[in-house]
Amino acid sequence: MSAAFSWIKPEPHGIYVAPADCWIDPSRAVDTALVTHGHADHARGGHGKTVATPETLAIMKLRYATADGATPVSYGETIRLPGGVDATYIPAGHVLGSAQILLEHAGERVVITGDYKRRHDPTCPPFEAVPCDIFITEATFGLPLFTHPPIEDEMAKMLERLAAQPDRCVLVGAYALGKAQRVIAELRRAGHTRPIYLHGAMEKMCRLYEEYGVDLGELRLVSDHAKDDMRGSIVVCPPSALNDRWSRRLPEPITAMASGWMRVRQRARQRNVELPLIISDHADWGELTATIEEVDPHETWITHGREEALLRWCQLHQRRARALALVGYDDEDD
């Protein structure tokens, strides 16, 4: 690195913005944190001041029951940080409230994507490509084998299976923030109007999505219903509950999992998944590489995921790139 951009420093615990003395998605408590989205590995509690979209702040409040120092920034809004740094929050298309953060300082522009995807998602506004000098991207699915199929195919797969075995239920493991609500909204879009049953851990987040205008149709709690009520229905739970004793109260569940990792057979087998649904809120390989080409930055920094392969792709395409060794981002559950 030249002396330019010395104001932005990748550290093991997050990206440090020196002139403003603040951190992006720090993995430990700091005075000032700029948070891209509400997933636990990016949004941790305990910061003095948290700058995020109103939706992300609402999610953090729900999860950490604390709202101290919450500083809301809407999409498209720019706030001035100390030290002459401007921060603009731009939709990332990942989950409700997810944002990329554009930092501008001394005529230089840096975009931190947080997690993002390029596919349509009825629960959040789409990713916007923003020109910049340094593009700091995730690489969760940064291997060429990751191609997420159209979500309509995966919905059809699930509904066909449900119709074929109407005495059973389809139990879908989906991350409680984002994936679950997107799967439900897509089921509605696919014409599935029956009540959908929820694991208790899903309820509050679904209600919050509804408050922000995402229509999820009729939702019921598994705990309020008898086994027989749920035959022929779809049940949504966190991935950790899939093979848990909890699922014994369900009518012979067909175990499904909504995750980009389901593209790899052995990943599905490791989780005892019978019906793998390749659905991800992260960009796949084609989206990652197409986005770098579209943004066309002077330099690409890769934060977390399969950095090596994306780095290699950048080399092969004569793009300047480096992998940052950030710790604490957990991508295995997506």
Added chain:
Amino acid sequence: MEAFAALIDALVYTPGRNEKLRLIGEYLRATPDPDRGWALAALSDGLDFPAVKSSTIRNLMKDRIDPVLWTLSRDFVGDTAETASLLWPVTASDGTAVPSVTQVVEILSSTNRNTAPAELARLLDRLDPSGRYALLKLATGAMRIGISSRLAKVAFAQAFDVPVELVEEYWHGLEPPYPDLFAWAADNADPPDTENMPLFRPFMLAHPLEEAKLDLADYAAEWKWDGIRVQLVHAGGETRVYSRSGDDISPTFPELVDAFRVPGILDGELLVRGAVQGGEKGGAASFNALQQRLGRKTVSKKMLAESPAFVRLYDVLQWQGEDLREAAWNQRRERLETLLPELPDSHFDLSQLVEARDFDHLAEIREGTRDDAIEGLMLKRRDSPYIAGRRVGYWYKWKRDPLLIDCVLMYAQRGSGKRSSFYSDYSFGCWDGDPDAGAELLPVGKAYSGFTDEELKKIDRHVRRNTVNRFGPVRETDKSLVFEVAFDSVHLSKRHKSGLAMRFPRIHRIRWDKPAHEADRIDALRALIRD
């Protein structure tokens, strides 16, 4: 190929054994000959196409994708066939129909090493990702999708409602696509004629003896020898030596083929003679000595002279045309003792029974044995027939307690198959002196078993968080985790820098609590050498 690919996919995602049996059975009933025969062969023993190797797939891929991206992808997936099926570039269909399993087999078996890559590529172009996966699995011979050869045979038996014992028995005399087997099972034709073939009969196996105490009035005890279990078959003028898995290892042990010329089937332990270490005559060398002879396709005269093989007999299944498998163990044992003089004593002896007053006395004898060629004791119910497989209540194995030593995790490698992407293969070491005085760890062994899935996840996390170096699929750790390693014996060896090699090391306990500098030293391991 579509139905076969759909079956493979369904099998991959189906956890339950009964459901797997049902899926295979359904396929076998619905699919015409010879497709189903080839499919059954692929699922059970695997098909062999010498011209198609894993490297054929790798080379095809390296013409289509950057080699570094290929290696990273393969490393992540942990399976060459699956990685290639996902990364194969989609080409516009040329209108050729999807090939049948039989067509695939015909094309692959008519290729040679020069034509194989192009033929395989043409087939891949005609299939979707599932079909490509099934094709590559079939082409490279090893399905590795959690279907054992046994499960495939049980599925076959259930599909057509025939006894699985008969399926096993006919199996080894038949060749894919098994037209006679399907004709017999599905269409009530006469059973295949296997009378005069030197066929393998599935071994009777033992359960480990857990805490139970057995009454020696009902159970006989004999030594369990540390060689390899073999079955000798002589029929139709031919002799075969089969390993426990039913592999024909006759070429590796020509002296046994020459020595056994009576029609019959014997069960015993193959050992080589070496330094005298007990036993009846001569003596058995340690497993280490036997290992020099395993896996060889040809054997030199020097080898034959230096490490001659012999069989220590346990049982007799057939003799001079008489099938003894239904008879009680007592009677078979008596028969074995009376037939022994018919065999050359240079190559056969009898595994002696162990006489004890009672079970506690037997336990004492087991504790007291020093012979390195003894792995433990076998306990066999005196009235047990000879039944294929492992049946509760008949035979038990009671191994000697393993040796234990505390080692430090040094390197971890990603596993494959069900463990792909987990760091599941561990190399560990012992200190070459006082760690507080600057001693170093020297590798002493490698293990990939002995821990639960939950423990695997924890160790995997430890490896990821404590990596100091990466070499491809291998990570070097900060050497902070102690494993209590169990092993059967330890020998001098040039394989490791420590000069020692363990036999059958496995992780006994994970000592999250133990500081690395308190792990054992090389000297402690060396002191456990018995031969």
